[in-house]
Amino acid sequence: MSADAAGADLLAEARALLAAHPVVDGHNDLPWALREQVGYDLDRRDIAADQRAHLHTDLDRLRAGGVGAQFWSVFVRSDYAGDHAVSATLEQIDLVHALVARYPDRLRLALGADDMESARAHGRIASLMGAEGGHSINSSLATLRALYTLGVRYMTLTHNDNLPWADSATDKPVAGGLTRFGEEVVHEMNRLGMLVDLSHVSADTMRDALRVTRAPVLFSHSSSRAVCDHPRNIPDDVLEQLPGNGGVAMVTFVPKFILPEAIEWTRAADVNMEANGFHALDTTPDAMVVQRAFEASHPRPRASAATVADHLDHMREAAGVDHIGIGGDFDGTAFTPDGLEDVSGYPNLIAELLGRGWSEADLGKLTWGNAVRVLRDAERVARELRDRRPSIATIQQLDG
Template identity: 70%
Template sequence: MTDPTESESRRRAARLLHEHPVFDGHNDLPWALREAVGYDTDRADIATDQSPVLHTDLDRLRSGGVGAQFWSVYVRTDLTGDAAVSATLEQIDCVRGLTERYSDRLIPAYSAADVERCLESGGLASLMGAEGGHSINCSMGTLRALYELGVRYMTLTHNDNVPWADSATDEPAAGGLTRFGEAVVREMNRLGMLVDLSHTSAGTMRDALRVSRAPVIFSHSSARAVCDHPRNVPDDVLRALPDNGGVAMATFVPKFVLPEAAEWDRAVDAHLTGLGLHPLDGTEQGHRARTEFERDQPRPVATVSNVADHLDHMRELAGIDHIGLGGDFDGTPFTTAGLDDVAGYPNLLAELLDRNWSEAELGKLTWHNPLRALREAENVAERLRRTESPSLATVTQLDGQPPG
C-alpha cells in the first residue's frame, strides 16, 4: 500500500534502488558487535533486533536498498604488531560468522562476478575491507593471507601513521608513501585488492595515485572543499580520479560533512580523552559520556542536504563515473539527520532527484561505479600475475628501518 505522505521523489528513489541498489563502501558492524556484545550474535541478533545502539540490521539494510556491502574488518591503532593481525583475523571471523548465521540474506562475495550473482539471487553481497595498514604488521605475507581470506580492499592507514604511509590525522613522517609503501600498493594491484585512500594524508593519496596501476577507492570520504577536514578529499585529488579510474565514496559522518559538527566533535573527543576513554569508544560507558556531553553542549546536526552538497561538488570535479557512497554506519557515534541508519539511503537519493540528478546518474553512484572499479582491479591483477612474482619486500630492505 502506498504511503500518501511519501513524496514522489522518495517513491522514485525506492524504485530505483530495486534496480540499482547501494553498493556501500564501508560499514563497521563487526567492530560494533565486538565492542557491544563480544561478537555474541545471540545477544545482538541482526535478524530480529533493532538496537538503539547499532545502525545496522537485516531489515533496515533491505529497507535502505543495500545490495552489496563492504564490511570493515577494522581494528583500532592502539593494537599493534601481532595483536593487530590477530584482532583483524577475529574481525574476519565475525563476518564469516554473520554470513553463515544469516546465509539466506548475507552472501559471501569475493569478486565483481560474485556481486552480480548476489544481485540476481536477491542476496546481499558481503565483502570485506581491512581498515588500516597496521593490520598487516609490515608483512607482505600477511597482506596476501588477508586476500586469501577474502579481504578485497585495504585502507592504507587509519587515524595514525604506519611506518610506510602517512595518515590524514597524524603528524607527517614519511611525506606520503615510503618505498615500502609503494611496494605495498604494487602488491595490492598484483593481488586484485583495492587500494583504499580514506584516512590517508593528501601526500599518501597523491603518491598512491602515481604508483597504482589499478583504480583506487576512497571507501568513506567526502569533499574537503565543502567541509575542511583532513579526512576529506582535496580538489586536486578528485580531479585526478578519472585518469586512475578510481571512485570516491561520500560518507555521512557529521564531522566530515558539516564544519560546525567537526568543531563540536573535537570538543567531545577531548572530553572522552579527559575521562580516560578512547575517542572511538563504542561501549556503554563511551555512549553515556557522549550523551552527557551533548546534553550540556548541543550537537550541530548535519542533514541529507549537506551530504548532497558534497556529492554535487564531487560529481563536478571527478565526474559521475567516479563517485559512490560509503556511509560508515556503526563506525560513528553520531549520524546525519535522515541518514540515521542503513535504512536512510532512499532519503539521500530523493534529495538528489530533487536536485535534478538523473536516474542513470544515480545508478552509477549507488551501484555501477564501485562494481566497475572492483572488476577493473581484478582485470589488472590478472595481467600482472602473468609477469610478476609475489613481493618479498620488507621495510628494512627498502626503507632502512625495522617494522613497528
C-alpha cells in the first residue's frame, strides 16, 4: 500500500472514531474574535456560513472536525482591570448565549456533564464557557459566584499578567504561587463545581492549586514543557500529580508553545506588532496584514499535527491516558500548525495518533471521555460541599 493510501485509510478511520468519540475542545476564542472583528454583530459574521476568510471557526467546520463539545472562552485581555474586566466578561458571556439562541439546531448550552451527553445524543455541539483569567472577577468571590450562575464552568486563575492573589506563567513572580485569598478562590470554585483551570499560571501556582483543591483541575490549553521549554507549558512534576488529583491536561496547538524554534520567531513577531500599533494578541484583519507581512519577510518555523502528537505522546507517558485532552486555542492565535489550520483539522491529529499505535479506547478518552469525567467529578465534589456556606472573605481580609 502506498503512503498516500495508508494516510487516506488512517484519516477515514479517524473520522469514524470521532463520530463515536467526538472532540471536547477545552478552549476556543471565537467570542473575543467576534468582539474584535464585528462588535458582536452576528449578521456580519454569521458562523452558519463559511468564515474561513476571517475565522478559524464556523459551524460546518466544527462538524467536519468532529467536535461534540466546545468550551468557549469568555476571555478579556489581562490589561483590562477592575469593573472594566468584569463588564467585558459579561459581554462575552452574553455573546455565547446569543450564539446558542441563534443556532439552536447546531448548538446547545451545557451547564454540566449530563448536558454534554444530552447535547451529543441530540446532534448538537455542547456549548460550555470558561473565563480566561481571574481578573474577570476583580478579586470578588461574589462575582465568581455570579459567573457560575451565568454558566461559566471553568476559570483560568490568571492570564498573561499576575493578579494580586496568583502568579502568571509569563510575568515576574510576586506571590510565589497562590496567596491566602488565591487559595480561598480555589476553595470557592470547588464548592461551586467550577473547574480550576491552570493554563497560563506559573508552575508554583499550579503546585499550590493542586495542594489545596478538593476537585480535579483542568489545563484548558497547555502542552508539555519537557518537549517545548516555554513557561506556558506544564512541567513533568505537575503532570505526574494529575493521576492523584484526577485532573486533565489539554494539549494546545499554538506554535510557540509546541515548537521550540517558534518561540524566538514569535517574540520578534510580537515586537513587530507592537511597533505597528497593535497588541500582540490582536487577530483583527488589519493586524493580520501586519502579521502576514512579517511572516513573508521572516519565514516562520512550521509546526504540524505530528508536533502536537509528540506532546501528547509525552503527556500520556507522564500523566497517563486518563488525564489528557485537547484544547486547540483556535481564534486566539495568529498562527496554527500545518494540518490543524482550523477546527476542521482534528481528524488529522487523530490520524497521526492512530499511525503511532494509539488505540480506539485511548483516543476515546483523549477526545471525549476524560473531559466529561473531570467535569462530572467537579460536580460530585460540589455536592459533597453543599453544606459549606458561600465564602464572604475579601482579599483585604486575607492578604491585607
